[in-house]
Amino acid sequence: MSGGSFQLIYVIGLLIVAYLIGSYREKRHYQSIIKREHALNSLPAVNLKTAPKGHFQHELVMGNVTISVDYFKRFLALLHAFFGGPITSYETLLDRSRREALLRMKEMAKEKHAALVLNVKYETVSIFKGSGKSIGSVEVLAYGTALIPSSQAVASNVATTTQ
């Protein structure tokens, strides 16, 4: 078998394996995201900057995630780059990253018994460039100001001190 044929089979094999494993992991991740979103819907996170009336303690909360795209999607993105237009293969990567980061931020706020998270913002950055400078992994940080009712804040501080 010539070197060219071997390389072609190797690339096709990698694409198939990457597609199957990548699709399975993505499906599992979405299932987890939807389940946790339902559980945390009672804790609103909004981008308003003004706090409602009442006595609250304010704390910074954040959720951070780094997710890598699979070989198949990276290859597909290269094809998209040739013709232009939306890079659909990266859409799920960013969608999952933002939702996961927000969930982690909410989980942190919930631990602090927060009633609301205000001024929510995202920071997105690609932290690894693959071959051909194509995006390999993205890091998404979601952060905001948690509003913790004063009575809960006291309880939370007591719990933290006694740990």
Place this chain on the structure above:
Amino acid sequence: MNSYHNPQPKEGINTSHAHPLVTFIKLFSVITVVLVVSAWLFGRSGAWLASLIPYQQEVSISELYEKPEAIDPDYQAIQDYLESIVSGLEANMDLPEGMHISIHYESEKVENAYATLGGHIFIYRGLLEILPNENSLAMLLAHEMAHVKLRHPIRAAGQNIAIQTGIKYLLGYSNSDLLGQAGLYTQLHFSRSMESAADKEGLEGVYKLYRTVSGATELFDTLHKISVKNGSDDTSPFFSTHPLDEKRIKDLKQVVDDESLSSDFEAKGLPEGFANWL
């Protein structure tokens, strides 16, 4: 806090509904067609532009790169013999003025011979060992000389450079070292039509020199039989660059019939001690 809500987002708003495999097949098919058509256009344009380069300029370009090694005194006899045949063919092939052929013998067990830029022809021991007579050897050399006469090496090099450069620019890569990549002293691949044209031109040259096609037409029969015998295991470089299908042999025999080339005289044998010269 009742005025703040985070409703569950509807799935599929921020992601495309297209199945990734369908997208992949569509994009891959279109890009393959674009690249194949572009490569064909680049290749044709490159070959045409390269054919406009004067031969003396081609020689100057080839001299900028690595030159063939000096002749080993142990192989002076075979070198002289090859040069004598080339000289006879040069006089009978109507080469353009200023075109000179340089023959180079390579003592390696490789069944190969090829013509490259600047009028250089390389022939290997492995191929010489299987040739039955001088006419077959002359036909082999005449075939390679015909490539030079018809400017096939510069056309093939131009085609290669144009395809490599064009595709790289199309895909967003660039490299200014165009000639460095082309490998001027390496084997160039000629198209099937180039091979057929070189067969015809070579056969006419051999006929003018020996007044017979005996041995010349046998060359391709002999090589074809070896190729068929070796089957798919055949990895000979000569066969990979000189496809010996039956159509090509038939075309060559058609040239013999059309031009009424005689085979009355027998092929001239190889000189005594030929095997010891290799």
